Amino acid sequence: MKNLQKRIILIVTGTLLLIGCDLNNAPYDGQGEEAALESFEGIQAATYGNYHRLVGDGYYSYNRSLFQMGEYPADNVSLSGTTTDPLFLAYNYNHTPNMGNASTIWSGAYQLIYGTNRVIEEVETGQSAEQDQLVGENKLLRALAHFHLVTFFARPYTQDPNGLGVPIKTNSDPEELLPRSSVSEVYDFLVNELEDAADLMNLEKPNSYASKEVAYGLLSRIHLYMGENEEAIDYANRVINSGRYELFSSDNLENYFRLPNESNEETIFAIRHTQDDDKGYGNIGSMYYTSPSGMGWGEMYASESYRNLLDEYPEDERHGFLEPRYETDDNGNPITDDNGDPIVAKRNGYPVWYVLKFSYQEDIASLSSPVILRLSEMYLNRAEANAKLDNDQDAIDDVNLIRQRAGLSGDALYSTGDLKGRDTVLDVVLEERRLELAFEAHRKFDIFRNDRELERDYPGTHLNPSNPGVNMEEETQVIAPDHPRVVFFIPENEITLNPNLEQNP
Amino acid sequence: MMKWIHNINLLGLGVLVLLPMSLIAQDVSVSGKVTDSAGDALPGVNVLIDESGSGTITNNEGEYQLEAPSDGTLVFSYVGFEQQRIAINGSNTIDVVLQESTAELDDLVVMGYSERGLREISSSVASIDAEDLQDVTTSNTTSLLQGKASGVYMSSTSGSPGSTPEVRIRGAGSITAGSDPLYVIDGVIAGSGGAFDVNMLNPRDVESVTVLKDASATSLYGSRASNGVIVITTKQAKPGTSNIDISTTLGVSNRSNGNFEVMNSAQNYEYHDLMGDPNLDNSWLDRDTDWQDLAFDQGVLQEYQVSVSAGNDRTRYYISGNYFNEEGTLISDELERFSGRLNLTHQVNDRFNLITSLSGSYTDNVNNPTGALYQSYNNLPWDEPYREDGSIRTGNESNWLGRDNSNFLYPLQYNASNSRRHYIAGSVRGEFNIFDWLYVSSTNRATINNYRAESNADRRTSAGSTNNGELNNSYDYSSSFISSNLIHANRDFGDHSLSGLAGFEYQRSYSDGINGTGIGIEPNLEILNVTAEPLTIGGYKYESEFFSALSQLEYNYRDTYFGTISYRLDGSSRFGVDNRYGNFYSIGGSWLVSNEEFINNFEAIDLLRIRGSYGTSGNAGIGNYEHFGLYSYTVQYAGNPGAVPTRIANPELTWEIAKQANIGIDLEIFERIEFSTDIYQQTNDDLLLAVVLPATAGFSSRTENVGSVRNRGFEFELTTQNILGDFNWTTDFNISFNNNEVINLHEGEDILAGNQRIMEGYDKNTWYMRKWMGVDPETGAPLWEVLTRDDDGDVVDRDVTNNYSEATQQPVGTATPDFSGGIRNRFSYKGLSLNTFFTFTYGNDVYHSARQLFDSDGAYPGYNQMVLKDDWSRWQQSGDDATHPRAVYGGNQNSNSPSSRYLEDGSYLRLQNISLSYNLSPDVLSQFGFRTLRVFASGDNLVTFTGFSGMDPEAGVESGTAGTKYPISRKLLFGIEVGL
Numbered sequence A: 001m002k003n004l005q006k007r008i009i010l011i012v013t014g015t016l017l018l019i020g021c022d023l024n025n026a027p028y029d030g031q032g033e034e035a036a037l038e039s040f041e042g043i044q045a046a047t048y049g050n051y052h053r054l055v056g057d058g059y060y061s062y063n064r065s066l067f068q069m070g071e072y073p074a075d076n077v078s079l080s081g082t083t084t085d086p087l088f089l090a091y092n093y094n095h096t097p098n099m100g101n102a103s104t105i106w107s108g109a110y111q112l113i114y115g116t117n118r119v120i121e122e123v124e125t126g127q128s129a130e131q132d133q134l135v136g137e138n139k140l141l142r143a144l145a146h147f148h149l150v151t152f153f154a155r156p157y158t159q160d161p162n163g164l165g166v167p168i169k170t171n172s173d174p175e176e177l178l179p180r181s182s183v184s185e186v187y188d189f190l191v192n193e194l195e196d197a198a199d200l201m202n203l204e205k206p207n208s209y210a211s212k213e214v215a216y217g218l219l220s221r222i223h224l225y226m227g228e229n230e231e232a233i234d235y236a237n238r239v240i241n242s243g244r245y246e247l248f249s250s251d252n253l254e255n256y257f258r259l260p261n262e263s264n265e266e267t268i269f270a271i272r273h274t275q276d277d278d279k280g281y282g283n284i285g286s287m288y289y290t291s292p293s294g295m296g297w298g299e300m301y302a303s304e305s306y307r308n309l310l311d312e313y314p315e316d317e318r319h320g321f322l323e324p325r326y327e328t329d330d331n332g333n334p335i336t337d338d339n340g341d342p343i344v345a346k347r348n349g350y351p352v353w354y355v356l357k358f359s360y361q362e363d364i365a366s367l368s369s370p371v372i373l374r375l376s377e378m379y380l381n382r383a384e385a386n387a388k389l390d391n392d393q394d395a396i397d398d399v400n401l402i403r404q405r406a407g408l409s410g411d412a413l414y415s416t417g418d419l420k421g422r423d424t425v426l427d428v429v430l431e432e433r434r435l436e437l438a439f440e441a442h443r444k445f446d447i448f449r450n451d452r453e454l455e456r457d458y459p460g461t462h463l464n465p466s467n468p469g470v471n472m473e474e475e476t477q478v479i480a481p482d483h484p485r486v487v488f489f490i491p492e493n494e495i496t497l498n499p500n501l502e503q504n505p
Numbered sequence B: 001m002m003k004w005i006h007n008i009n010l011l012g013l014g015v016l017v018l019l020p021m022s023l024i025a026q027d028v029s030v031s032g033k034v035t036d037s038a039g040d041a042l043p044g045v046n047v048l049i050d051e052s053g054s055g056t057i058t059n060n061e062g063e064y065q066l067e068a069p070s071d072g073t074l075v076f077s078y079v080g081f082e083q084q085r086i087a088i089n090g091s092n093t094i095d096v097v098l099q100e101s102t103a104e105l106d107d108l109v110v111m112g113y114s115e116r117g118l119r120e121i122s123s124s125v126a127s128i129d130a131e132d133l134q135d136v137t138t139s140n141t142t143s144l145l146q147g148k149a150s151g152v153y154m155s156s157t158s159g160s161p162g163s164t165p166e167v168r169i170r171g172a173g174s175i176t177a178g179s180d181p182l183y184v185i186d187g188v189i190a191g192s193g194g195a196f197d198v199n200m201l202n203p204r205d206v207e208s209v210t211v212l213k214d215a216s217a218t219s220l221y222g223s224r225a226s227n228g229v230i231v232i233t234t235k236q237a238k239p240g241t242s243n244i245d246i247s248t249t250l251g252v253s254n255r256s257n258g259n260f261e262v263m264n265s266a267q268n269y270e271y272h273d274l275m276g277d278p279n280l281d282n283s284w285l286d287r288d289t290d291w292q293d294l295a296f297d298q299g300v301l302q303e304y305q306v307s308v309s310a311g312n313d314r315t316r317y318y319i320s321g322n323y324f325n326e327e328g329t330l331i332s333d334e335l336e337r338f339s340g341r342l343n344l345t346h347q348v349n350d351r352f353n354l355i356t357s358l359s360g361s362y363t364d365n366v367n368n369p370t371g372a373l374y375q376s377y378n379n380l381p382w383d384e385p386y387r388e389d390g391s392i393r394t395g396n397e398s399n400w401l402g403r404d405n406s407n408f409l410y411p412l413q414y415n416a417s418n419s420r421r422h423y424i425a426g427s428v429r430g431e432f433n434i435f436d437w438l439y440v441s442s443t444n445r446a447t448i449n450n451y452r453a454e455s456n457a458d459r460r461t462s463a464g465s466t467n468n469g470e471l472n473n474s475y476d477y478s479s480s481f482i483s484s485n486l487i488h489a490n491r492d493f494g495d496h497s498l499s500g501l502a503g504f505e506y507q508r509s510y511s512d513g514i515n516g517t518g519i520g521i522e523p524n525l526e527i528l529n530v531t532a533e534p535l536t537i538g539g540y541k542y543e544s545e546f547f548s549a550l551s552q553l554e555y556n557y558r559d560t561y562f563g564t565i566s567y568r569l570d571g572s573s574r575f576g577v578d579n580r581y582g583n584f585y586s587i588g589g590s591w592l593v594s595n596e597e598f599i600n601n602f603e604a605i606d607l608l609r610i611r612g613s614y615g616t617s618g619n620a621g622i623g624n625y626e627h628f629g630l631y632s633y634t635v636q637y638a639g640n641p642g643a644v645p646t647r648i649a650n651p652e653l654t655w656e657i658a659k660q661a662n663i664g665i666d667l668e669i670f671e672r673i674e675f676s677t678d679i680y681q682q683t684n685d686d687l688l689l690a691v692v693l694p695a696t697a698g699f700s701s702r703t704e705n706v707g708s709v710r711n712r713g714f715e716f717e718l719t720t721q722n723i724l725g726d727f728n729w730t731t732d733f734n735i736s737f738n739n740n741e742v743i744n745l746h747e748g749e750d751i752l753a754g755n756q757r758i759m760e761g762y763d764k765n766t767w768y769m770r771k772w773m774g775v776d777p778e779t780g781a782p783l784w785e786v787l788t789r790d791d792d793g794d795v796v797d798r799d800v801t802n803n804y805s806e807a808t809q810q811p812v813g814t815a816t817p818d819f820s821g822g823i824r825n826r827f828s829y830k831g832l833s834l835n836t837f838f839t840f841t842y843g844n845d846v847y848h849s850a851r852q853l854f855d856s857d858g859a860y861p862g863y864n865q866m867v868l869k870d871d872w873s874r875w876q877q878s879g880d881d882a883t884h885p886r887a888v889y890g891g892n893q894n895s896n897s898p899s900s901r902y903l904e905d906g907s908y909l910r911l912q913n914i915s916l917s918y919n920l921s922p923d924v925l926s927q928f929g930f931r932t933l934r935v936f937a938s939g940d941n942l943v944t945f946t947g948f949s950g951m952d953p954e955a956g957v958e959s960g961t962a963g964t965k966y967p968i969s970r971k972l973l974f975g976i977e978v979g980l
Helices: A002-019 A040-055 A062-071 A087-092 A100-122 A129-153 A183-200 A212-226 A229-240 A250-258 A284-288 A304-311 A317-321 A375-388 A392-405 A425-437 A443-449 A492-497 B215-221 B265-275 B282-286 B291-295 B372-378 B409-414 B597-601 B922-927
Strands: A030-032 A077-079 A267-270 A300-302 A322-324 A353-355 A371-374 A454-456 A476-479 B027-036 B046-049 B055-057 B063-069 B073-077 B084-087 B096-098 B108-110 B115-117 B125-129 B152-155 B166-169 B182-185 B188-192 B206-212 B229-234 B242-255 B299-311 B315-327 B334-347 B352-367 B417-435 B438-457 B470-493 B496-519 B533-557 B561-572 B581-592 B605-619 B630-637 B640-647 B656-669 B673-685 B688-692 B701-705 B708-723 B727-744 B751-753 B756-758 B766-770 B772-775 B782-789 B795-801 B809-814 B819-829 B832-842 B845-847 B903-905 B908-919 B932-946 B969-979
Touching: A030 B640, A040 A062, A040 A100, A040 A129, A040 B630, A040 B640, A062 A087, A062 A100, A062 A129, A062 A284, A062 A443, A077 A087, A100 A129, A100 A492, A100 B640, A129 A183, A129 A212, A183 A212, A212 A229, A212 A267, A212 A371, A212 A375, A229 A375, A250 A317, A250 A392, A267 A375, A284 A300, A304 A425, A317 A322, A371 A375, A375 A392, A375 A425, A392 A425, A425 A443, A443 A454, B046 B063, B055 B063, B084 B096, B152 B727, B182 B215, B188 B438, B188 B470, B188 B496, B206 B215, B215 B229, B215 B561, B215 B581, B215 B605, B215 B656, B265 B282, B291 B372, B299 B969, B561 B605, B688 B751, B809 B845, B922 B932
Parallel strands: B027 B096, B182 B229, B756 B766
Antiparallel strands: A030 B630, A077 A300, A267 A371, A300 A353, A322 A353, A454 A476, B027 B063, B046 B055, B046 B073, B073 B084, B108 B115, B125 B206, B152 B166, B182 B188, B206 B229, B242 B299, B242 B969, B299 B315, B315 B334, B334 B352, B352 B417, B417 B438, B438 B470, B470 B496, B496 B533, B533 B561, B561 B581, B581 B605, B605 B656, B630 B640, B656 B673, B673 B708, B688 B701, B708 B727, B727 B819, B751 B756, B766 B809, B772 B782, B782 B795, B819 B832, B832 B908, B845 B903, B908 B932, B932 B969
């Protein structure tokens, strides 16, 4: 009996010792935060990860909010109904401090910034061109994220450089509670950062990635936004003269956005989406288009005022980016009016004019790689800057270049002596920017940074008496450039978490 | 004191062999036969020498033999029978007739590691036997508990077959970490929350459920026991029996609509007219589609169970097979399950017992692959589902009016979403006696769980059109292994009795899975191999380990004073390298006052006990790798593998600890009234908290050990035998009050949780929204409250505004009920019995979020709306004192944005079950060779009394949010149970 007892005690303690383990389990879906950045390959993967942040995850992804909040508050679009999606509030100016899309941008941008800070902190420059390139790309992405933040959450630079900007985050310290820097501090940071990035990036990277030209392109836009016109022209020229890009051909223009980045000679930088990134109804294109088989919400249409502008020249190839939906009977056959013409279908009484700039990449209705920078914008940046410097001829030349590419010629072109009823050359340029860059998240900023009023005198659900600036009798919504809702509220959660943050009025 | 159980089998399923030992001189050999009152032999009866605690059990013929002191006393005890004590007085033969005890079963409580007579218990437990458990018909064992035990609060979030309600024992003390109780099956930890799916257990195999609530009961489970423990015991044969039981249940289920109604064509027309819909067309009135009728249908439920249980003194087994099939009330929603179990125990020799169990189930789920549920609430009555020729419209027609352009009937033709699960659990337990007072046991269980799901989006449907048809397959596998190895001791020293256990446990859980989507597939094909190309592929692996050492010592003096102390050391791989191990302990005591001499003066008192305990337990209910700083490689950019930082390291992360004190009193008087009450306080410290970080940190949150939450409560259980005799009436009643308060948080910072906010000094589930102030009688505009605060944060002025952004967010209610409970009345007359069971919940606020859509004052003209409740009214003209703002086409100043407007009282009283059954008398049955025959008719959830405006006031324990809910079903069932 004694022996047995001993044996059992031995067995039990023995097993205890054997199993009394360190319980060390590591996750399978990645690497430790230190180990991940130890090699060049790790830095490369982390950089791809940072690009991925621009795509974003899930239905309410970063790029979706970026292109909706950048475009919907302007006059190119008309919403045909109400929706639970906070894009509704961006569209109708009924902002709330807890809009999910504003949170997506705010958090998404700082997540991207954190990722870039980790790489920039970890990698020493001057070791190899490849490493320098990666640091440059990260610096560019860091600047781009700050640029998104400052344009959405701070008033235009041209209105008040000393106004409240956004926190500038250049380290990976999670504890820091940063206050908002001023707008000019943020823009100065952007300029320095992008100049650095341009110096570091010396490899020729395809247009799904950052490169020296992407830095120059952004610098051109940023200087334009700052009212620094010479610099805007200088950087536009550097891109134009780089020889890397050429304007997309006129006769094929409607297919511009159907080509993947690498096949498009005009795109300078676009957020590459593969089929893996296809978010179905969550894609940017979903709100603009419903495919014949029903994919996509198809609730946001080209506005009547945009269509009227485009219709001034029926031969304008940019009509190819719009497509009406026609009434059909239950068997799918078109219904015609008394003249035998098809009838444009209506949703809630609003004519259905689809926008096709975010559909049919690689023939997939819901897929697109939204364009951040393209050559046309460089010409139009240069045109706007020249117009402001009173170099009217140069401005008109660039506008005409873009119009010719759109298939316009002869009378459809401007000359300094024939502004076709437009008051100023700047008006001509801004109108051309509207026509060319419509739906690409430019228009809102172009209006307000130039201290102009937004006027939406066309049908759409923005015409509701409870929305700001609406006059129901005149059927218009007017937002003045000094209106507080030209910028979004900082998400109220963030104000709670960081007492140093000041909310927008 | 006749019912007093001295020392029931120590462990698990039951028979512990205690060897006779020649300890004292002058022993005599005693033998005899034990029979029941009918004269049938009783095998497996415990025969113990009172003085030494040693003894034996009767053999197959009910006979026993042992050596005992000639002046000793023998104690005969057997589950289900009254215990008898007989003095030996030198005799060599003692035959005993044991009297059956109906109450006895209730008195035996399975505590997980051990089994205790009810009167030995120093802790707070609630025990429910099979009969009370199985009144409702469900595939889910958890659902059986609703309303039946004090301290247990439940709320279901879906009425879909097989869905599991949320369960909280004595409130939730954790914020980020899970609050699900720990499940223990047949003495071994099975898991909690996501790690363990209680759906895998066939409810018909359950013998009893014990809920362990206070620290003295739970701390032996140290790790993961802070949310309480639910101990489930499966059925086992009794020695000397050979029974076959067959039961059949058939029934129908219908959705319970509650107070909810969607508008019909004319009602919706009137509403659109009121809001000035510019597109309104009176031809729409020609159409009146009831989308709810299209989405819901009567479901059929059927269940068949056969079980065989038999055994002798050495070997016993219980075998069961079960088929369960329930159609949901939503169309195309069905659960089908086959399950089987073999419980086998065998006494290998005098020293060695083997207890084994093997169970498995196969579950097949058909899920509705469309938005039928959502659309049933929101589609317009003006859209017709069918064309004139009877074919189904897509919803994408240019003249479709509803805002989502969707007719769920269309994709339902082509798309499917199915899943199936195989689950196997096997356990082996060995018990080896070293001395009559000491034995070792080793319990080992392995489980394997295979889950497969497949779904498709046919190319003819909008979802499948993009990629010319899609097919998704996923495989998930998980396994777990647990080994529990213990030494048990039990010895009496005169009036002193000591027992204890010590040992260690190791648990490992593992899971992996893959999923893939292929695109380009012809209709009606359903394997990935026929897709043209892959779209996505994914996969994962997880593992976690626990290691624990545990010990417990129990003492009692004269069966009157009881004390328990326990200690447990737990380590988990989920915590940081510096802090993996946690220590947990408890101390408890009870005084069985009714065992004292002086109490004999009070004839009415049958039992009086005072209990008290204090102790700690832990919670590890977080993800497997929360301490690990991670770059996740789960993303790509332009087809290149990418890595994103997703977590900051926290090497100090450790156990969340719950400290709980409990005081209770149990009282039985007049042999008719049983009363039990408990007061407790549980404080969870070092909460595992996802501390929300400002966005500039780069991460949304980091899991840290900060903060504490306190739950205090009061529980009350009462069982009365109101009328005894041919006509019997008994009542069981329980009620629980729990008060929850967040004591402190990370630097006092509030935690935002959707429409709730976690704040120091408030209930954990406090609604924090703009406060609805009704409708401006002049304009019909919505009004909210604006608070003006001074520098100290005190409110100095209250005003109203019709600007949503200006309104002040503030606490406006809680999702936590003031009290909940259940009441059962059982009436019987001869073989006929009527059983009614009500559950109730009072004082919780439910956020009826779906009203943002279907009670939205014109904000969603493209959605159908709910019919306003009787006491609601719509503002129409100046001066109207209305509950609802003016309806404005396109919305009235964010009137439907989240606010306390949609917060409703979630109190309800529900007739959860009523059943009428008839037991044929054994005399009649025996002529036909039947042992028992019972027929019954039963109704589940037939009536609910509530003011809630939705279909069903149950909205989940913590979220408290009712969306477009899948309502619970009302069931009418008929059954027959035959015993052979």
